Amino acid sequence: MNAYISTDLNMVKELDPQRHELALKMEEFENHGGVVQKIPVGRGLFSPMTFNSETIAPSTMTMHAKKRDLSVKLRKSPKAVASEAEIAEKLRAYHEKGVVAAARELHISTRRANHIAAQYGIKFACRVSLAARQEDLALVPQIRALIIEGLTQDQMCARLHIGRTTLKRVAGQNGLKFRSQADHSKDLVLVERIKAIRDIGCTRAACARQLDINPKVLLRLIAEYEIDFPVRTPGAA
Known part of the structure; x- marks a missing residue:
């Protein structure tokens, strides 16, 4: 550490009376039961700065004091509890359909649906269940028809009342490929020429x-x- 130290002996000696007086006061304070605590010095809690060419780390004690006590949980209002209980009762009917269908039809996020289900011990069937597969297969011809019609993915989702994730999953699992508006226009031209x-x-x-x-x-x-x-066959009548 490169600290500045005065080389003037007279200046150092001039401060001796003040240091002596301060030492007497600290001794008197401790004799009366006082305790002198050492407080770490820092330039910032989260952004330590260089002081005299030395980087001073944030105070550990202060950082621990700032941490949120995770053992303290906020109590939900009676209205919020009643609302979650009502949603939980509705979620029970979606055991076979799954959490995605439940969230879509109840107009809540899948994260909230899973959270409430976990609190009330509700378990959803995975997407490989028979009901889920039948639901996906029913979407296949509809998605194929909309691709031929030339709709965008957003338009398909709005028409079928499904999310983009569901649309891509069903299309990918059943070999359906989306095309741009330009590719769709080219297909329509080719279709007319093929017929001709x-x-x-x-x-x-x-x-x-x-x-x-x-x-x-x-x-x-x-x-x-x-x-x-x-x-x-070429040459056939």
């Missing part, structure tokens, strides 16, 4: 070659837009 080429008697392979697209893209469009394009 079909009507002149071309095969699927010839259609893919004329449109310069991958045969898998052709098959996807035929399936998604339910195009009546039977498989023909």
Whole structure:
């Protein structure tokens, strides 16, 4: 530590009477039962600063005193308790559907639903339950139709009254892929051209070659837009 120390002996000696007087007062204070406490010095509680080229850490005692006592819990109001009890009774009906369905239909967050369920000993079935799978499978044709219609994900959620997480999960598990508005417009143009080429008697392979697209893209469009394009053998009547 680089501390400044006066080299002037006369200046040091001039303070001797004051130091002697202070020592006498401390001795008298301690003789009367007084206790001298040493208080750590810090420049800030959470932002220690450099003092005389030495970094002074925050006072440990002060930091411990600032910590919140986690053993003290705030008591809920009777109205809040009654509200949670009412929600708990409704949550019991969602054992098979799961917490996501419960939160969606009761207009509460899944975090709050889980919190109340834990307090009242309510357990939800996981998403692999039969009821949950049936609920997901019922959404598949609806999501597929909305993808073909060209709706955005937000529009699909609003139409189906589901969240974005549910929409992506069901789509991902069932091989449904979302497309942008630009891709949807391109698909519509291709669908019209596919129908026109079909009507002149071309095969699927010839259609893919004329449109310069991958045969898998052709098959996807035929399936998604339910195009009546039977498989023909070249040269068949």
